[in-house]
Structures are given as structure tokens and as C-alpha cells.
Amino acid sequence: MAIVETLGIVGAGSVLKKILDDVYPKAKDVFFNNLTEKRSDIDDLKIVRALTSIVKIKTLWNVENEVSLYEFYYPSRVSFPLGIEKRVNSLKELGERSNIVIQGTAGQGKSIFLRYLCGQELNVATTSNRVPVFVELRRVRDDMGVHDLLLEALQKYKLPHTQEAWTYLASTGKFVLLLDAFDEIDPSLASKSIYEIENIIDLYGDKLQIVVTSRPDAEIQKSHKFRVCKLMPLSDDDHLPFLQRICQEAEQAENLIKTLEGSTSDIRELLTTPLMMTLLVIVFKALHTIPDTVPKFYEELFDVLFYRHDNSKPGFKRKRFTQLDDSKIKDVFSAFCFYVRLYGLGVLTNAKFHELVKKASASTGLSVNSDGFKDELIKTLCLMQQDGFEYSFIHKSVVQYYAASFVRNSSGDFPAKFYQLAGKHGSDWDLELKFLSQIDSYNFSKYYEVPMLRAAANEIGYSFEQYNKEAECRLSDHLARRITMMFWRPDEIEIEKELLVGWSYAASKLDPVLVVLGGVWAREISINIELNKDFRLAVSKNFKSDDINDESVPCYLIQEDIHEWLPGLQKKVLDYFQKKYDAAMVIINAEEGKAAMLADFI
Numbered sequence: 001m002a003i004v005e006t007l008g009i010v011g012a013g014s015v016l017k018k019i020l021d022d023v024y025p026k027a028k029d030v031f032f033n034n035l036t037e038k039r040s041d042i043d044d045l046k047i048v049r050a051l052t053s054i055v056k057i058k059t060l061w062n063v064e065n066e067v068s069l070y071e072f073y074y075p076s077r078v079s080f081p082l083g084i085e086k087r088v089n090s091l092k093e094l095g096e097r098s099n100i101v102i103q104g105t106a107g108q109g110k111s112i113f114l115r116y117l118c119g120q121e122l123n124v125a126t127t128s129n130r131v132p133v134f135v136e137l138r139r140v141r142d143d144m145g146v147h148d149l150l151l152e153a154l155q156k157y158k159l160p161h162t163q164e165a166w167t168y169l170a171s172t173g174k175f176v177l178l179l180d181a182f183d184e185i186d187p188s189l190a191s192k193s194i195y196e197i198e199n200i201i202d203l204y205g206d207k208l209q210i211v212v213t214s215r216p217d218a219e220i221q222k223s224h225k226f227r228v229c230k231l232m233p234l235s236d237d238d239h240l241p242f243l244q245r246i247c248q249e250a251e252q253a254e255n256l257i258k259t260l261e262g263s264t265s266d267i268r269e270l271l272t273t274p275l276m277m278t279l280l281v282i283v284f285k286a287l288h289t290i291p292d293t294v295p296k297f298y299e300e301l302f303d304v305l306f307y308r309h310d311n312s313k314p315g316f317k318r319k320r321f322t323q324l325d326d327s328k329i330k331d332v333f334s335a336f337c338f339y340v341r342l343y344g345l346g347v348l349t350n351a352k353f354h355e356l357v358k359k360a361s362a363s364t365g366l367s368v369n370s371d372g373f374k375d376e377l378i379k380t381l382c383l384m385q386q387d388g389f390e391y392s393f394i395h396k397s398v399v400q401y402y403a404a405s406f407v408r409n410s411s412g413d414f415p416a417k418f419y420q421l422a423g424k425h426g427s428d429w430d431l432e433l434k435f436l437s438q439i440d441s442y443n444f445s446k447y448y449e450v451p452m453l454r455a456a457a458n459e460i461g462y463s464f465e466q467y468n469k470e471a472e473c474r475l476s477d478h479l480a481r482r483i484t485m486m487f488w489r490p491d492e493i494e495i496e497k498e499l500l501v502g503w504s505y506a507a508s509k510l511d512p513v514l515v516v517l518g519g520v521w522a523r524e525i526s527i528n529i530e531l532n533k534d535f536r537l538a539v540s541k542n543f544k545s546d547d548i549n550d551e552s553v554p555c556y557l558i559q560e561d562i563h564e565w566l567p568g569l570q571k572k573v574l575d576y577f578q579k580k581y582d583a584a585m586v587i588i589n590a591e592e593g594k595a596a597m598l599a600d601f602i
Helices: 002-006 012-030 044-055 110-121 146-156 163-170 187-207 236-246 250-261 265-270 274-287 294-312 326-342 350-364 370-380 396-408 414-424 426-439 441-460 470-485 500-508 512-530 533-540 556-565 569-601
Strands: 056-059 062-068 077-079 085-087 100-103 131-136 175-180 209-214 227-231 347-349 384-387 390-393
Touching: 012 044, 012 131, 044 056, 044 110, 044 131, 100 110, 110 131, 110 175, 110 209, 131 146, 146 163, 146 187, 163 175, 163 187, 187 209, 236 250, 236 274, 250 274, 265 294, 274 294, 294 326, 294 396, 294 426, 326 350, 326 370, 326 396, 347 350, 350 370, 350 390, 370 384, 390 396, 396 414, 396 426, 414 426, 414 441, 426 441, 441 470, 441 512, 441 569, 470 512, 470 569, 512 569
Parallel strands: 100 209, 100 227, 131 175, 175 209
Antiparallel strands: 056 062, 077 085, 077 227, 347 390, 384 390
């Protein structure tokens, strides 16, 4: 019990004993054969140790040893569908009846939050008297579905793990299913996984609560069987107390805050997630300063992680696992990241790791031993981690930045072909495109942004060369049709549920107007709408549950409402398009002007 208490979980043994005592007497006569074991055969201590291992993780500042997340965890604020925001410290505070998607952006701490809730279920002060079953969805494969992973988790946690046993246990109301990282499931397996999850809900009803974590716009948010709660970003007021949790010395936290106050707004705006705050601490400890741009921050991060072991010990020379120098390792790493993203992988098997290193080596013309490269990434850089025979990145944003770096450093036809690909699958390359807009501005503007802007203009008959007043009317009708999609819900779902689902649906149809506007505009629209319940009701009552697939939806039904609640929207959108186009053309003309200048001399 002392071991458990050091994890920050108090009374786990008594919590588990009470639950299992409740479960087994009921099973004694009818379900004894299904559970296969008597109550006296169950080793509570082994189960406690297995379950509490969920809150022990390796961190970026302690990559060699697992630590309890209770040593550094900073409570997350959660926004509920009706606009209520509060810090959540237990599953009871989320509500024990409904199934929930915990939505958060990259690095926002979704997995840590879910693990924390798991630990709190074993804490006598916060438990809802249920056994948490934690499943990592990133491990879903063709031959290993959600249900298979669930049974495997039961085995891992020393619980009865046959299908018959689970059928009984799930129906007792004494278990809660925690599914981590739906967004890391291969997109080709997402629909199948949702079907499995919804089937579990149908089988056990309100006897088994399911909590899923996911990034925004994943398919699971569209399921009418879940309500969506959002992790809130860190605010400026959170920075100091967060740093005090993860910095070893209070003085270091104070110095970092003072430096932040003098940093650029881009860097401060980056610090809305626990991951970015943690990476900032690592960079600051090494450089005693803060990079002034986001791309520079990621570039510095690579070097800091490479050299931090050397700098920590005078005279220490790091063991090398490859024959490449540091810059060449970065080149291969960038190519490797690109192939990981191209194939849409979150977790790599050993065979896939070697395959992609081979591709990265061929793309860069640099020969590297795959096993040595793997050791550099895991043991030296600590940008990847190993779990059995599988490998994953410490965070998706790292692989996305260096994939973007690979595009920037490529020549020939490659950049144009990549941006053409991104134009067709932009949502798959969202963060890469954001990085490339800063580090590869010419190619980004010429091959991605300007073509997309022109496609959007063609959609509504707008000209960037001469303002066309009629385009406002066409845009009004276009946006009205798309905004109605934001209100589509099956009849049984409350209107307030996640307005952006409809917007994401429309954008997924490769509507260039919505692609250019992006999530920022969607959020602005939804915020305006969320403030006006009358508008929501006026719109929603005009549409049936199947209207979202009907291109002939009568937009005039809500035109007056849109004009009333979103005044000037059309003009704002066209101004936004024009400013983006003008800025992109300035970049293109300036770059191509350099070549023209040299041509004159030649």
C-alpha cells in the first residue's frame, strides 16, 4: 500500500476490494463458470499494482525512469456542452451516466488527463466505485480491433479476460472504459472502430460508461452516442502555477516567466498546452533564453535534445549509435518523419520502422544503420519511445514539424507535388501547412495558398483583380448552405452538441471556400451562434436529420436569420480572401523578382 500511496493514490486496495466483493457474490451462482475464478483466487494486490501502473509514465525531463504523474500533474479545465467551465479532478465531476469524448488539441494533455482520471478512480476520496479499464487506441490494427485490445487490457490488469467474463463484468455497473487517443487510429480503421465502440454501448447501455480522448474533428465526435467536452487551453494565469509544478526550483519558474513577458507574441500564443510549456522549460534550461519564432523553437529543440546529456556532465562525451554527424541525423530524421506522416502512422512496428528508415536513407542519399538510428532517436534524442516491439513519437507535433522541414529542404518537382497532394488532403497535413507557411513561404504561397484561394474565388465568382459586388450574394448563399450543416443533428441529439462537427463535414467535401476560411472562422461563427439560442432554434427547426446529405436544402429559410445574427459576414470573408491573396502575391513577386534581377545582369 505504501507503494501505491507514493503514486498519489490513497486507499486503492480498499476501493478495489469493495468493488470486487460487490461483483463476485452476485456471480457466485449464475456466472461462476464465466468468471472462471473464485473470489478467493483473485489477488487484489496484483490488480492494484497493474492498474496503478497506468499513472506511472516517462517524461521529457526524466526519460530513463517512470514517475508518477501525481508528482507533476496540473489540473485540467474542462468546457461542458452548455458552456460551463471547471477544473475536473474525477470521473464523478464529468458525470457518470453519459458517454463522453474528451476533446483536446495536440499536446493538450488528453492522455495524461485520462490517466489521471483512472488514478482518481482508485483513490478512496474521489472514486465512483468502479474499476477503470484503460485502453490505448493507437494500437488498433487490422488484426487487433477495439474489442481485442479491451480483452488484452483486462489480462494486463490481472482481471478475468474471457469474452464471457467481460460480458458479465461490464453488465454489473462496476466498470468504466477509458479509451485513449481515437485520433491516432489509422483513418482506414476509424469507421470500424466506431462501430465496435457503439456496439459496446448498445450491449451494455448505462451499465458501462465509456470515456474517449481525441483531437478535434475526429469521427468519434460525430457519434450521437457521445457528448463532447473540451479541454481548455492554458491561459497566461496558468503559466506560473504550471511551471511551479514541473520546474525543480521556484527561482527557475520565476525567471522563465520574466523572460516570457519579454518574448514575442507568437511564442506566448504557442504556450497553450502542457506539452509546449514542458518543451519550453527544456529549451530554456539549455539556452537560458527563448527562441523568437515557433519554427526556430522546434529547430532549437532538436539541438537541445541532442546535446543536453553532454552539457549535463563536464567532460562527458555522448555515445554515438550511428556514424552520421548531427546535421545529417537531422536530415534523415526529417525524411523519416515525412514518410511516417505520408503513411498516416502513429505507431510503428519494428518492420515498418526499418522500412521507413530505408526510404528516408534513399531520399537523402545518406546511408544509416536502422538499429543505430533507432537508438539515436530513443536514447539520445528521446523524440521516440519504445513499447514492447512498437515505436511511437513523444508527440505528433514533433513529427509534423520535421515532416514540414523535409518539404522545405526538398528541391525539383517535389514541393509542387507535395502542395498538390496537400490541396486534396489538407486536413491530413494541417500543422505541416501551418509550419510551411512560415519556413517555406514562397513554395507554400505559389503552390498551395494561391491555387486554393483562386479555387475558392471561382466557386463564388469572385475576382481578386476587380471587386465584384454580386460575389457577395453568391457567397451569402454558399455560406448559408454550409452553415446549415453546422446545425444538422439526428433528432434525438441536443442542439448545443458540438457545432463544428457540421462545419468539418462540409470542409471534408473539399469545399475550397471552407478550406481557406479554416477552423478559426468556423469557431468565430459558432461562437456568435452559440450566444444566440433563438438563432439556433430558428435554424434547426427547418431541417430534418437527413438534410445534411441533400444539396437542395432551401437556404432561404435561414438567410434572414444569418444576416441578423452575423451582420457583414460576406464582406468580411471577401476582405479576408483578398488580404490573404495580396500577401501571398507579395511573397511570390518578391522571390521571383530576385531571379529577374539576376537575369538582367546575365
